[in-house]
Amino acid sequence: MNRFFKEPWDAVLSLVTGLMITLRQMFSKPCTIQYPEERLIWPDRTRGRLVMPRTEAGKHKCTACLMCQRNCPNGSIEIKVKTIAGSNKRELDDYLFHLDRCTFCGICVETCPFDALRMSHEHEIAVQDKARLKLHLQTETIRFNPAWRGALPAKDDTVEAQKPGQSSEERAD
């Protein structure tokens, strides 16, 4: 008896439950964001493409120490160094950034001892010519937008330094 009445009945019931779920969803709000017009707000740490922030006067902080080049796992940074005539000082000649090799891991920013690099929030970086993926950050005209903040090496946006013993509940407030 069970097999002929209860099981089919349960089956039909389960199917109707499924229908109800989709029907309810149909009258709820969709979660789509229509991309070019509507956009998500990027969190501060979002890693977009690498930029070299500069001051109003156009100065950057890079000292050509080659840390980023050495630490980049993909070899996407190539730095040319020149020595300033008359002194032993090294100076940045050309900062070549191969965007096509970059995986946006952010190690360069992390290892930069002079806070000279940032990962911007710029993510619409598709181009139609591969040559345009070679970027000379040093001479680039794009101004670093302070609103991006980028993947910063500084611990600026983290939870305030906690004292041991403080419970998470208190910290959360």
Added chain:
Amino acid sequence: MNYIYDLSRIVQWTRAQLHWLADWAGTSVFWADGLGTLIVMFVLFAFCASVVMVLVYAERKIAGHMQARLGPMRVGWHGVLQVIADTIKLILKETEIPNRADRPLYRAAPYVVFVSGFLALIALPMDKNLVPVQLNVGLIYMIAIGTPGVIGILMAGWSSGNKYSLLGGMRSAAQMISYEIPLVLSLLGAVMLAKSLDLHTLVEAQKIPFVVYQPVAFFIFLISAVAETNRNPFDIPEAESELTAGFHTEYGGIRFAYFFLAEYVNMFVLSALGATVFLGGWQGPFLPGWCWYLIKTGAILFVFIWFRWTYPRLRADQLMDLSWKVLTPLAFINILVTGLILVLM
């Protein structure tokens, strides 16, 4: 009363004009009727195409909202022109034929599928006086003319020279043949009540829609109709996750468009048949008949779409089991009970 909305008057008027024209030209009424038939066919094709456009748009929108998405939004207001854009794209696309295809069959298949669905449309009574062709065996005609569609699908599956297509075609043949039987049997209950095979009479017999007397038959009809149209949860012939696209894997461009058209026309035809036989067709208060007809058909179509975007797909053998072990016996029992009640009353 509903003079303006009564489409049948337009038909009558056109017919009268044609006859007058024949009279004036001195030819026989035969030619006038022939011309009339051509016009009707043309109108029906236009109707068919617009129904499909509305359906495709509705399906995409409903699917979108059921899936917490928006569906098409870009072309026109809320994407209403999306279907037209897609159609243009499909028409303009290059039509390729695979090297190993059986060319004549490959070319013919989509049209065979489409025509069988389209021809079924002409027997449906859309309003009291709005029946393209009134046949006294309309129901049988509807069922019979829909059947060659499976040959088209089989042709497509075989001729593509693709194993996925072949599997899809075979599945489709097995499935459609199995589901014809419960489909027809479920309709028989209503026929017994109305004592007629004429769709028009069937509708007029329904002072109360037959679904009240024949709920089981309607249920069987609904399931079989979904299976007949190869739609989820019975879409094994095109089963995307298994057979990529089943029988129409290799099709593109205008030929694919015809398959697409055929699928939706079939869907419309079967829904309209259900609305006619079980839901009282064009009968209903206040609104003109063809409005009721479209509303009822639309309700069944919505259920089709609702099923598709809710359920997983059955496996081929489970599908057969459902048809032969559940639906067919159930339909027979339904006929038996209906017959007994009719005899006893």
Added chain:
Amino acid sequence: MEAQSKSVDTLSHPEALQTDVITLNMGPQHPSTHGALRLILKLDGERVVSAQPDIGYVHRGYEKMAEAMTYNQYIYLTDRLDYLSAIFNEWCYCLACEQLAGIEVPRRAEYLRVISGELCRLSSHLVWLGAMGMDVGAFTPLTYTFREREMILEIFDLLCGQRMTFNYCRIGGVARDLPAGFIERVRDFLKYFERMPDVYDRLLSDNAIFLARTRGIGTLTQELAHSHAVTGPNLRGSGVSKDLRKDDPYSVYAEFDFKVCTQSEGDALARYRVRVEEMRQSARIIKQALDQLPAGEITAKVSRVFRPPVGETYARVESSRGIQGFYLVSDGSAKPARCRIRVPSFAGLSVMPKLLHHVQVADVVAIMGSIDFIVPEIDR
């Protein structure tokens, strides 16, 4: 619907029908091969006579690449092994490095790893659930699960600046502390997520069609699971209660209260149930971890150039697909001498020919979906 078909025994008497076996090349591009997997199926009608997986289409030589990179540089690459639960790869790799050098990870860092790891497990299972629905032909669960997964990905974006390739773990800890508002965000998500497994249940797993499609399909017996070194939810679906988080607790898992979910049947449905239950447990772990989150440092003192002493180690974590292992051999230099990655899907897939024996074509995708392998991880 429940009944399994008893086909005519044409396999043992092929001469009766004069049938022929056809070879169907499924993949590497196919809607349900989850990446670039190729299955060579031999079919007798709808029935599979033999199935041979062919892998390697996404091979990138990660084990070789490790030998040319410093320990720190390699972390980001591990994200791309199992991209759906990337944190486990990083975690396991860092664990191996820490074992090599004997580094003690601060407790706060361990907690952060657990939180991100369990979030990752959730998101991975969500993708799997949607894909599983897709494999048996239901489209809608996919969009629902992706909606929830999207929320997790946004949380990760908040935490480490990327949605899938996190690069979050570091040798000796994690890259960054929690951002402001993170804890509330996760709590909000968990509150929202609480009822979702029930919705999935009602939409998919209680559905009669879904049950008919998955019950009794692709039964993985315990013997087969042992022999093919199947781990993770697939193994637990066969009734073996093996979960490294419980049995060999690494990190701080010993401090959490959670259940190891098992099902005894071993079929596709059992594996499915295990994973849905695991989602609930993961949510529980995250909740506890947020409550107990200690203060303190997030990284141990590790020199910038990481040079572990000569030696070797093998670290394991329970990733969302099973046991993930890293075998590191150090020769004292800044680059590993050998980095071997033990991935759960590799063994999980090797059992496929056995599972796919004599099933129907439609079951092939259902079984593949239920096994939940991920091809970039297999190919490495």
Added chain:
Amino acid sequence: MSRPELQVEQLQAAFPEAKAEAGKAFGPELLLGSVEQLVAVCEQLKTAQEFGLEVLEDYTALDTGEQFILVLRLTSNQIITRKLTVKVSISRAGAKVPTLCPVYGSAEWYEREIFDMFGIRFSGHPDMRRILLPDEWKGHPLRKDYKDERMLKRPGA
């Protein structure tokens, strides 16, 4: 359920011709004297009641420059904390290793991978082909002497 861990003495007693050590990485280590013992040892480790290591969790090789070392990680699904590492050294020049396929099902793919990456052939293997790399690939990448001019060159490195 929680039977004690494998002891070095116990292993040494069971396999006198091998060398048992307290390994650091993954349970005790069993260093086999010759590769011919491998199958018999594994068979015993799998079937004998006191070991019960029925899972070959990982099987890989290592190129030290002078020789290859095969590394096996055995675990148990019944006594879950139990684990054992088995190692055996083989010569670099065309050593033949008996296959473990009859003992462990997972060995089939692991051995194919080892062959693919190191060029170690396994005798008796049912399907000794490359598994990850294309069949026409030249060389075995994880050997220390493998060279490929297409490998990435990092600037400055």
